[in-house]
Amino acid sequence: MAHLIEQMAYVGTTPWHGLGNQLTQKQPLEVWQREAGMNWQIQDSPVHFKSDNIGTLGSIHSFPEQKVLYRSDTKAPLSVVSNRYQVVQPREVLEFYRDLTEVSGYELETAGVLKGGRKFWALARTGQETALKGNDRVNGYLLLATSCDGTLATTAIPTTVRVVCNNTLTISLNGTTRAIKVPHNTRFDSQAVKKQLGIAVSQWDEFMYRMHALAERKVQWTEAMSFFMDVLCDTSAHDPIPNVLPNKRAMGKVQSLYEGKGRGSDMASARGTAWGLLNAVTEYVDHERRARSSEYRMDSAWFGQGAIIKQKALDAALHLVA
Known part of the structure; x- marks a missing residue:
């Protein structure tokens, strides 16, 4: 059976899904990019098709409303999307965390690629933590994930992980998740997303x-x-x-x-x-x-x-x- 995960990396203990290459802590983003399988770019090409004509080899036509997305390293096709589709590169997902890890005390814990490159993510611990009665500890995380086949908007998801069992839960109050979603017909602005998230302590405290x-x-x-x-x-x-x-x-x-x-x-x-x-x-x-x-x-x-x-x-x- 083909693996859904192309490649991923993690620090610390083996993650709850039990997958990936282990790194030592405090690695630069460039190391994460390589070890998590995210050191490639999404490139695009116009859509062309061949029309068959009787007695001839056929002729090549273009379809300007759409484009093919493919990997720069393997040239493997990823999807066919409209020309309005705004691509988010694997490197951009990691770069989202640069100031958070260098200035704000965040620490990357996992990052990787799913479905041959069609979906990729990074997850960082925020430094927020709480203990429920009996020393049942819960840590705060921020997940950023996106796709290049339209199956997932670029999404920043505040998340909790219960330490004793590695159970994951999206922070949600009053039936509304605190996720920020940027559709692929809109340019991804990482600073705007962080501002919208607020990277807020009050949100964690309330939850x-x-x-x-x-x-x-x-x-x-x-x-x-x-x-x-x-x-x-x-x-x-x-x-x-x-x-x-x-x-x-x-x-x-x-x-x-x-x-x-x-x-x-x-x-x-x-x-x-x-x-x-x-x-x-x-x-x-x-x-x-x-x-x-x-x-x-x-x-x-x-x-x-x-x-x-x-x-x-x-x-x-x-x-x-x-």
Whole structure:
């Protein structure tokens, strides 16, 4: 099976998805660019096609409204896009963090390339951290990712990672993520994105205040079942039970993670609490959910259906402390 990840690098312990080349800390961006497989450029060429004529070799025509994007190193094609498509280069994703790492105390932890170059990202720890009761530590991160095939806008995503289990969660309040998205018909301005993000301490503090509330909110067994059914089965524990429960495997797995099988599920912050419910779902999505490979699971957990499930779980958990 072809790997979804082309190449990636990381510092510190092996990342939650278990992939990549390890680097020592405080490496310059130029080293990251090489080791993360991001030392190439996206180039473009006009779209041409051949029309077949009977008795001839055919003739070559151009289609000026679109262009082919391809890699400068391998010449491999990446996508066909409109001429209005604004390309963001792999180097630009890393350069986004230059002043943050050199001046603001951020530290790059992972960076890499997905789907042969169609999608790439970098993730940096912000230096923000909080401990919930029982020394359940949560660190702040900033993820920047983009694509060159139209599947993902250039997106800056404030994220948390729970240390004990490496569960990842997008910072979101009142049902709205704090992600900043720049569509590919708009030029990517890194300084404008940072200004819009605010790289704000208040945003982190407000979110973690809610997470502390989740760790204090005790839940009954019926509440836990209702939570899991709502998040995974689009139904409620008070609804009539169907003959065949949708997502039966997922329900069984998150229940077992919540009831003691999950990493950190026995900590005071998680045992029998709304925080425990949320982390049972995030651990399932990040580490246990069925996927073709670890690479596909990572892509889903950050950008796809897995991210949607985690957002739904967060919304449902915050509803319990509203």
